Amino acid sequence: MALLTLRNIGLAFGGPPLFNGIDLQIEPGDRLCLLGRNGTGKSTLLKLVSGELGPEQGEVVRQQGLRVALVSQEVPPGVGGSVFDVVASGMGNAAELLAEYHHVAHKLALEGGSELLQRLENLQHELEATGGWHLHQAVNQVLDRLQLDADADFFSLSGGTKRRALLARALVAEPDILVLDEPTNHLDIETILWLEEFLLRQVKTLLFVTHDRAFARKLANRVAELDRGRLYAFSCGYDAFVERREELLAAEVTRQALFDKKLAQEEAWVRQGIKARRTRNEGRVRALKKMREEHRQRRERLGTARIQLQEAERSGGxxxxxxxxxxxxxxxxxxxxxxxxxxxxxxxxxxxxxxxxxxxxxxxxxxxxxxxxxxxxxxxxxxxxxxxxxxxxxxxxxxxxxxxxxxxxxxxxxxxxxxxxxxxxxxxxxxxxxxxxxxxxxxxxxxxxxxxxxxxxxxxxxxxxxxxxxxxxxxxxxxxxxxxxxxxxxxxxxxxxxxxxxxxxxxxxxxxxxxxxxxxxxxxxxxxxxxDEEAAVKVQSQPAQEKIRPQKERARKLSFKEERELESLPDTIARLEQEQEKLHTTLGDPDFYKSAGAEIAAINARLESLELELAEAYRRWEELDSLKG
Structure with missing residues (x-):
């Protein structure tokens, strides 16, 4: 069952439609990358999913008790205090009690005193009575996992560390869907690599916006693109999405060219005058009016920037x-x-x-x-x-x-x-x-x-x-x-x-x-x-027998059964890829979602299975082919 469903969502903010009847389902296990040009409404869509905004048209259907946490691009106003305070605020009503317990414990460790000790004991009893003690441990575990100093002042942190603290605040709420808006901004490569591995291991369902193509390639198992008020979802990784989007855009250009040619022909016909006003031609005139309206309402794809660099005279060598x-x-x-x-x-x-x-x-x-x-x-x-x-x-x-x-x-x-x-x-x-x-x-x-x-x-x-x-x-x-x-x-x-x-x-x-x-x-x-440098150091430190072992393994001959298996693998891979492409084509058709129902989940499940089967087929083919050589 879908965690969250958007149905026929419309939003305009009093101007041209930002969203024009968009549909989307988020299933458990989705790592959905949301793409689109600047200004198409990606951050707004994330706020709709998180509940910060409501639609002007359509409905957002949430699974009962669904928890969604959003980490936005910018630091929200009013966020301050220690890192512990910021992270604990993700716990909701228990946040103030958790924060006071942490500060009293920190002050007691520095100053001592019976009054502080008594206050700490009282706070501990309150936490135990409300179940907050478990929450305090959860905050500390997340702080350790994300390597954050609980007592550091949030305002004094670098941009990247602030983003990490806000991620920690979202994680302590144990959301069913974690929503990230440009999570790699202001992070260095080392931290981005850490974040990729962390999200793959620790977060089951993820919706994220990013401009980082390597990040999208690593994480996404689904991709959706906002384009001219519509949302197009693909059940595939980033590289496959890029190829299929180019095919769709090329097909759109062809369709629009044919439409424009037909419209020009009809306009030329109607300008002939009296023949267009005869009764038997009224239907053709109505069709022309409909084509004019369709052309008027067409939203052209955003243009491409025409950036130029001005070059000065050459510098010295x-x-x-x-x-x-x-x-x-x-x-x-x-x-x-x-x-x-x-x-x-x-x-x-x-x-x-x-x-x-x-x-x-x-x-x-x-x-x-x-x-x-x-x-x-x-x-x-x-x-x-x-x-x-x-x-x-x-x-x-x-x-x-x-x-x-x-x-x-x-x-x-x-x-x-x-x-x-x-x-x-x-x-x-x-x-x-x-x-x-x-x-x-x-x-x-x-x-x-x-x-x-x-x-x-x-x-x-x-x-x-x-x-x-x-x-x-x-x-x-x-x-x-x-x-x-x-x-x-x-x-x-x-x-x-x-x-x-x-x-x-x-x-x-x-x-x-x-x-x-x-x-x-x-x-x-x-x-x-x-x-290569690290590998060379490891090889130099290995005993001689360990260094030559891979050569002995490669010298093994294929058995008769393995030779037959190697011969059959290309056909198996081709069959799996054809099935995968057919399912991608089905999911790429916006009309499919209007009547698909439970079939969507079945197709997504089959795609996940196909990805595993293909990966295993390629791995086995490479293994047998290397032995053959």
Whole structure:
């Protein structure tokens, strides 16, 4: 039985429909990734699921006693106190009692005293009487699991640690559905990897919005996309969804082209005059009116941003050279004895845990910060643009137009005069949105605005500190293409593994104690090279007999039965994949959900079984094929 069902949901907020009759079911075990362009209503849909909002049309059917916990993008107003207070607040009515018990126990440990001891005993009795003692243990277990300091002040935490505390608050409520809105924002790669494994092990049913393609690929077993007020759900992983969505969009373009051709023919016919007014043609005229209305109500897919970079004259061949540089802060080494040479055209990724010194390394390489040891040599004719992840270059009180134009109505872009409104439309800001204050923009819109502001100026060195936060997948793809075509030098700090893989040609990994190491390639290349190093160390420490054992295993011959099994496996895999594709096609049809009923659960169950059967078939095929070789 579905945990939650959305039926014919409509929502408009007084303007064009945000949702136009959407349907969705969330079953136990679903890990549903919700995708869509910026502004299509993803966060609003999450609030509908969590109960924070109600629909203007349709109904939300919840299983009796259903518990849903939402972790939003931004820290909710009014959240404060110690980490324990914040996490315990997820317990509802027991939160105040739990918080007081924790604070009294902490104060007693520091100061002692009979009054505190008596108060602690009274609180313990109250907790036992209300069942709150079990809840206190649950809070402590979640704090330990998420490696949080219970007594730390919430306001003093980094953005990533705040997100972890809010996740802990959601988890202590033991929700039936955990809802996450952009959970990887402001997290470093190490924490994202931890979060992926944690969610896979500890959370059964999950609904999440993300721009991180690797995160979606790892977690999702279902994908839904919001597009022009409708919701399209697919029972498949992220990569399969991308392929099927492209097929559906291509089919839509073909259908609309045929429709428009037919409409043009009918319009030409009706303009012939008297023949269209004859009685026997009234039906054709009515059909034409219906086609006109259908065309008028058509919601076109959101356009693609037309982002352009202005390139300055080429910099010198040398951009920056570091020789044995070091930098410490309050006695803690941030960068230690690091040397590198950056040449014109290099595309360098910088990775490392939050607080490890990535931004400090950037500032050293740009000459904005003097090293405390070693030397920095800067190249000539550098024109630097800096994308700041905190978006401090934006004035929230000014309009979008004023932030970019700085009081001017026109801009010179690649030698051509452009009106500011037209330029902003290239970045998907409508004229109305261009006149709005920046304070009302979403996170993705603010990132696009910062790109628009920066790209009004020419550059030959582009520095981007976490540029991918909140950007939708289409804009990410476009930005990747733009950076690949950029002939200048790129320094990129990012936690987006796919973005790094697709854009950079070398990687600087900032580690503990100020160590910085340089690797060829992107994130996966760094991962493979560090893995190879660890594997080499393990092999060198193994006895000689253990080292040669795999060669002996590979030398074994296939039995007659195994040879027949190997021959039959390709046909088995093809049959399973055909069945899987047929079921995906069924679930991808919106009309199917209008009358499917219990059949939906049966198909989802069969798909899960097929995934396991396919995985086992591929594993067995690889095993037998390696023995054959």
């Amino acid at each position: 040398l951009v920056a050279e570091a020789q044995g540089i070091s930098f410490s802060y309050e006695g803690r080494p941030i960068i230690k004895d690091f040397s590198t040479t950056i040449m014109r055209g290099d595309r360098i990724g910088i990775i490392g845990p939050n607080g490890s010194g990535k931004t400090t390394l950037l500032r050293l390489l740009l000459g904005e910060l003097e090293p405390q040891a070693g030397q920095i040599k800067l190249g000539s004719r550098r024109e630097v643009l800096y994308f700041d992840q905190m978006r401090e270059q934006l004035d929230l009180n000014k309009s979008v137009q004023d932030n970019v134009g700085e009081g001017n109505d026109t801009l010179i872009i690649n030698g051509v005069s452009r009106h500011i409104i037209g330029y902003l439309q290239d970045f998907l800001f409508s004229p109305e949105r261009a006149r709005s204050p920046v304070s009302i923009l979403s996170g993705g819109e603010r990132n696009r605005l910062l790109l628009a502001k920066l790209f009004t100026k020419p550059s030959n060195v582009l520095v981007m500190d976490e540029p991918t936060n909140d950007l939708d997948v289409e804009t990410l793809d476009l930005l990747e293409e733009l950076l690949l075509d950029y002939s200048g030098t790129l320094l990129l700090v990012s936690h987006d593994r796919d973005f790094l893989n697709n854009v950079v040609t070398s990687t600087l990994a900032v580690g503990k104690n100020g160590q910085v190491r340089e690797f060829v390639g992107g994130y996966d290349d760094w991962l493979r090279q560090t893995g």
